[in-house]
Amino acid sequence: MAVREEEADVVIVGGGPSGLAAATELRRLGAGRVIILDRDRQAGGIPRHCGHYPFGMREFHQMLRGPDYARRLAEQAQQAGVEIRTLCTVVKLHPGGLVEMTTPEGLARLRGKAVLLATGVRETSRAGRMIGGEKPGGILPTGALQGMVYLNGRRPFRRPVILGSELVSFSALLTCRHAGIRPLAMIEAGPRPVAYAPSRLLAMAMGVPFHANTRVEAILGRHRVEQVSLSGPKGTRVIETDGVIVTGGFRPEASLLTASHMDTDPRSGGPAIDQYGRLSDPAYFASGNVLRGVETAGWSWAEGKQVAHSIVASLDGKLAPREEALTIAIEGAIEGAPESAHDGDALKLVLPQVLVCGYRVMAAHRHLQLRLNRPARGRLILKQAGKVLTEKRIASRPERRILLALPEVFSVEDGELRLLFDEE
Amino acid sequence: MSDAGQESFDVAIVGAGVVGCALARQFTLDGARVAILEKAADVLDGASKGNSAILHTGFDAPEGSLEVQCMREGYRLYLEIHERLGLPLIRSGALVLAWNEAQQAELPGLIERAHANGVSNVGPLTRQEILDLEPHLSQGVTGGFRVPGEYLIDPWSAAHAYLLQAIENGARLYRGSEVLSGSRSGGRWHLETSSGRLSASLVINAAGLFGDIVDKRITGESWFTIRPRKGQFVVYDKPASALAGHILLPVPTKTTKGIVVCRTAFGNLLVGPTAEEQEDREHALLDTETMTALAAKAEEILPELRHHQVNAIYAGLRPATEEKDYRIRTDLAEDYICVGGIRSTGLSAALGIAAHVARLAARKDTPLESPVWPKMPMISEYGKRDWCEPGNGGIVCLCEMVTRREIDNALIGPLAACSMGGLKRRTRVTMGRCQGFYCSAELARITYGRLAEPMLAGDD
Numbered sequence: 001m002a003v004r005e006e007e008a009d010v011v012i013v014g015g016g017p018s019g020l021a022a023a024t025e026l027r028r029l030g031a032g033r034v035i036i037l038d039r040d041r042q043a044g045g046i047p048r049h050c051g052h053y054p055f056g057m058r059e060f061h062q063m064l065r066g067p068d069y070a071r072r073l074a075e076q077a078q079q080a081g082v083e084i085r086t087l088c089t090v091v092k093l094h095p096g097g098l099v100e101m102t103t104p105e106g107l108a109r110l111r112g113k114a115v116l117l118a119t120g121v122r123e124t125s126r127a128g129r130m131i132g133g134e135k136p137g138g139i140l141p142t143g144a145l146q147g148m149v150y151l152n153g154r155r156p157f158r159r160p161v162i163l164g165s166e167l168v169s170f171s172a173l174l175t176c177r178h179a180g181i182r183p184l185a186m187i188e189a190g191p192r193p194v195a196y197a198p199s200r201l202l203a204m205a206m207g208v209p210f211h212a213n214t215r216v217e218a219i220l221g222r223h224r225v226e227q228v229s230l231s232g233p234k235g236t237r238v239i240e241t242d243g244v245i246v247t248g249g250f251r252p253e254a255s256l257l258t259a260s261h262m263d264t265d266p267r268s269g270g271p272a273i274d275q276y277g278r279l280s281d282p283a284y285f286a287s288g289n290v291l292r293g294v295e296t297a298g299w300s301w302a303e304g305k306q307v308a309h310s311i312v313a314s315l316d317g318k319l320a321p322r323e324e325a326l327t328i329a330i331e332g333a334i335e336g337a338p339e340s341a342h343d344g345d346a347l348k349l350v351l352p353q354v355l356v357c358g359y360r361v362m363a364a365h366r367h368l369q370l371r372l373n374r375p376a377r378g379r380l381i382l383k384q385a386g387k388v389l390t391e392k393r394i395a396s397r398p399e400r401r402i403l404l405a406l407p408e409v410f411s412v413e414d415g416e417l418r419l420l421f422d423e424e
Numbered sequence: 425m426s427d428a429g430q431e432s433f434d435v436a437i438v439g440a441g442v443v444g445c446a447l448a449r450q451f452t453l454d455g456a457r458v459a460i461l462e463k464a465a466d467v468l469d470g471a472s473k474g475n476s477a478i479l480h481t482g483f484d485a486p487e488g489s490l491e492v493q494c495m496r497e498g499y500r501l502y503l504e505i506h507e508r509l510g511l512p513l514i515r516s517g518a519l520v521l522a523w524n525e526a527q528q529a530e531l532p533g534l535i536e537r538a539h540a541n542g543v544s545n546v547g548p549l550t551r552q553e554i555l556d557l558e559p560h561l562s563q564g565v566t567g568g569f570r571v572p573g574e575y576l577i578d579p580w581s582a583a584h585a586y587l588l589q590a591i592e593n594g595a596r597l598y599r600g601s602e603v604l605s606g607s608r609s610g611g612r613w614h615l616e617t618s619s620g621r622l623s624a625s626l627v628i629n630a631a632g633l634f635g636d637i638v639d640k641r642i643t644g645e646s647w648f649t650i651r652p653r654k655g656q657f658v659v660y661d662k663p664a665s666a667l668a669g670h671i672l673l674p675v676p677t678k679t680t681k682g683i684v685v686c687r688t689a690f691g692n693l694l695v696g697p698t699a700e701e702q703e704d705r706e707h708a709l710l711d712t713e714t715m716t717a718l719a720a721k722a723e724e725i726l727p728e729l730r731h732h733q734v735n736a737i738y739a740g741l742r743p744a745t746e747e748k749d750y751r752i753r754t755d756l757a758e759d760y761i762c763v764g765g766i767r768s769t770g771l772s773a774a775l776g777i778a779a780h781v782a783r784l785a786a787r788k789d790t791p792l793e794s795p796v797w798p799k800m801p802m803i804s805e806y807g808k809r810d811w812c813e814p815g816n817g818g819i820v821c822l823c824e825m826v827t828r829r830e831i832d833n834a835l836i837g838p839l840a841a842c843s844m845g846g847l848k849r850r851t852r853v854t855m856g857r858c859q860g861f862y863c864s865a866e867l868a869r870i871t872y873g874r875l876a877e878p879m880l881a882g883d884d
Contacts, residue, residue: 039822089819089822091811091825102811102816102819103818104814104815104816105814106814106815107812122857122858123858123861126737127659127734127735127736127737127859128733128734128857128859130658130712130715130734130737131712132709132712132715134707134708134709134710137877141859141860141861141864143858143861144860144862144863144864144865146865147865148865148868152865154865218709223877251733255661255663259663
């Protein structure tokens with residue numbers, strides 16, 4: 001059977017906030033056929049699973065629940081003339097913007113003059129964290145819990161423990177409250193919650209004890225979770241529980257990319273982009289959480305909107321060639337193992353990873369975005385051939401947004417690029 | 425099963441692991457009326473649940489052992505029937521690698537043993553030849569040899585196929601049926617199980633990790649003791665499979681084949697197993713420190729692995745005994761065969777073991793003239809999957825690309841999955857990189873009320 005092949009001006013892989021924002025903006029800018037491919041039943045991405053506030057302040061200037069927010073974004077795109085195709089899973093990215101996908105009707109191909117990857121993130125699973133013990137039922141990532149509770153009205157357990165204390169961990173807490181699930185504890189390996197302080201109050205208000213500096217040694221139970229054993233400041237203890245919610249540790253959902261012909265960034269696990277959000281194959285762009293792990297829906301939405309302008313400029317032949325990009329060398333970087341470097345390399349990730357000639361005002365990314373592996377303070381300096389382009393003093397904790405403005409004009413002819421973190 | 429009408433069979437097989445499944449197929453095709461008794465809710469729930477999924481040639485097995493004899497025959501039989509049953513075979517070949525002088529010195533002896541075991545196409549390679557074959561390998565390798573016939577297979581669909589062929593040709597599978605005791609009268613065995621009674625003229629004990637206990641329950645004695653040996657595994661996400669074409673084997677020690685690094689039929693990269701003696705036959709606990717060490721070991725062998733993600737972890741138990749070889753005996757009681765101590769090579773040897781046991785049993789049944797040959801759904805990454813085909817119902821598990829139709833099919837038929845573990849082994853749902861982040865909710869909806877062991881607790 002011949003595989004169907006169609007053409008579009010822009011193909012967008014992933015219909016979450018970033019993909020929907022990009023699609024809507026592309027149509028507003030006059031792009032012709034814009035098609036979003038989403039593997040889920042409905043477009044909207046992760047906010048669809050988050051039946052709680054607050055979403056939409058940046059986009060709609062009002063507080064919305066996740067599913068309402070997702071619906072609004074999808075409606076906006078449809079009204080703008082975007083084609084949204086659900087139950088389409090892209091299986092391969094070919095050079096030059098040809099994507100191969102599977103649909104309930106079988107295989108199909110779609111060729112875009114440009115392709116935007118907006119595939120988002122997933123949480124690091126229990127396996128990815130190599131937590132010991134057995135493999136009973138009842139160990140869920142937040143995404144799965146929220147799907148069960150909000151999309152299917154089910155309650156997978158009654159008294160689970162929550163691993164992690166990122167923003168999403170508190171989202172899990174809200175989900176539990178919604179479903180009448182009483183978490184027994186919140187467990188964090190670090191000394192304090194990763195999320196900002198007010199979230200902690202939520203746990204206190206719900207009467208959920210917070211265990212800092214604590215690790216899960218083992219999850220026990222044959223068919224169902226029965227116990228977790230913890231090791232913390234007070235030694236080892238066992239909690240009788242019936243579930244484990246494994247939250248956060250977001251990673252780019254970038255397996256398509258990793259298996260493709262394009263460059264990835266080992267630090268972020270996502271694509272290596274230039275300031276236009278463009279990949280090493282210049283037919284491809286990326287925006288949203290696939291770039292770095294997690295940011296808010298609003299931030300991803302804004303990135304999608306901005307990258308639309310870069311895509312239009314690219315289709316009009318206005319961008320400097322990607323082949324002439326300079327890679328930002330990270331000074332003092334420790335080769336390998338960026339994740340385990342609790343006392344090593346403080347910089348977890350930096351994006352964009354490369355720069356091409358151009359003006360800041362036209363770029364999708366007008367700042368370098370950085371994340372830290374551990375709490376650190378010091379001076380960030382971006383240098384080109386020994387000359388300081390931009391610098392800033394920072395004091396930050398892990399998983400917080402750090403921005404360093406890019407220069408007004410950038411030229412690759414001026415020589416090599418280095419990013420230094422002069423830690424105090 | 426019901427007590428009232430006690431059913432009678434020619435052969436009762438205790439245990440539906442890969443060996444039990446192969447035995448069921450053998451005796452059924454030979455013309456016997458077969459019952460398979462499995463104590464768990466679903467099949468392949470013991471030692472066959474977790475292994476390294478390699479079809480071994482037996483090149484390094486002890487010379488002249490029953491193990492090597494069964495492996496050679498099992499290997500040959502798998503190659504003979506796999507296509508007909510729709511089972512995958514990835515002809516990867518293996519490299520046995522030395523990393524220091526001491527290991528280098530072992531190589532000639534291993535090659536000699538391979539030749540003695542009938543694996544003749546094995547010869548030494550230089551360090552450079554190895555690096556040319558496997559460019560991602562660490563430069564620290566000193567030498568080794570290639571075993572072209574070591575292949576990758578799917579450990580579960582193989583066993584399911586053997587059992588399904590038995591069932592479709594008349595065998596009866598009883599799940600949730602633990603054998604409690606046995607007695608003899610009128611020249612037959614009468615087995616009492618947790619779900620009723622049955623009789624058989626021949627009983628075969630293939631109870632794996634519980635082999636010695638089943639021996640005692642039926643015959644009153646056992647002549648060996650199971651010494652469970654735990655193996656922990658770490659599985660890297662699919663992109664890592666590009667780092668190794670061959671199965672990468674270390675030079676084995678006296679006690680273990682050592683840590684293997686290889687692709688899987690499902691397109692991942694697997695590292696393991698450890699070999700840890702323990703008393704417990706049921707619980708195979710994973711341990712963070714050991715898994716971290718496994719990953720570190722793998723990253724020594726393939727340095728680029730450190731940029732890749734671990735997406736699954738598991739631990740299996742092998743039914744080792746106080747001796748190295750298989751423990752297959754017919755003299756414990758009349759019309760009773762114990763197939764014990766099938767340690768780490770059971771998957772490769774299963775069909776060979778079945779053929780060997782059939783010869784020992786020497787029954788005079790009339791082989792089926794034109795048996796049914798079921799075809800298994802192709803779930804290997806290297807075959808053509810359902811998601812390529814129209815009418816697949818859409819993808820439910822996005823990481824492993826499992827379609828709605830594949831899940832529906834796994835929940836029906838004579839060998840329908842009845843636990844989440846069983847459904848995973850038949851389809852691979854939730855076994856990918858997200859470990860259920862995306863599909864658990866949908867899966868809970870699809871399987872609701874359809875599994876003997878439901879997926880969710882709490883909302884009943």
